[in-house]
Amino acid sequence: MKNILITSGMHAFAQRIARTFSPADSVVFGDSSALPEIMIKSGKYFNLPNATSSSFSHELLSLALDKGIDVIIPLKQNEIRQLTTCRDLFEEYGIQVTVPSIGVLSEIDFIVNPGKDFFPAVFLNGKSLSQTTAETISDKYSGVCLISDSGEEVLFCCVE
Numbered sequence: 001m002k003n004i005l006i007t008s009g010m011h012a013f014a015q016r017i018a019r020t021f022s023p024a025d026s027v028v029f030g031d032s033s034a035l036p037e038i039m040i041k042s043g044k045y046f047n048l049p050n051a052t053s054s055s056f057s058h059e060l061l062s063l064a065l066d067k068g069i070d071v072i073i074p075l076k077q078n079e080i081r082q083l084t085t086c087r088d089l090f091e092e093y094g095i096q097v098t099v100p101s102i103g104v105l106s107e108i109d110f111i112v113n114p115g116k117d118f119f120p121a122v123f124l125n126g127k128s129l130s131q132t133t134a135e136t137i138s139d140k141y142s143g144v145c146l147i148s149d150s151g152e153e154v155l156f157c158c159v160e
Helices: 012-018 037-041 056-067 077-084 087-092
Strands: 003-006 026-031 045-047 071-073 110-112 121-124 143-147 154-158
Touching (some): 003 012, 003 056, 012 026, 026 056, 037 045, 056 077, 077 087
Parallel strands (some): 003 071, 026 045, 110 154
Antiparallel strands (some): 121 143, 143 154
């Protein structure tokens, strides 16, 4: 069982990603948009700082430690870019962040707000965390990805 935090929790795409995990996994959501109090009280939603904040990564790390989060899945491009630079910090505390390395980030293409016809999966170092696929990809890839039918092309997914 993993404790998973998905950002952009108010976005329908975040909900689609959550459904790719095993029912044994505990999935919670965070969002930098204002959340209704009733959602926060449910314990399934958390307010997150804006990724443009200089303290974004430290506040997210603090929240993850407080809530026992094992895996963070950022869905906004600016969150992905910010967390790519400090992925090692999270790993020091046993928290996996599904973002590519800095070198890979400069090479990849993003599909923004993928439609319902696309079925992405979450990968961590090339291994699928989603129960919807057993496929593996290059171990240099971490994130929410779409794999081409040939298996040769990987597109990263995000919301904006």
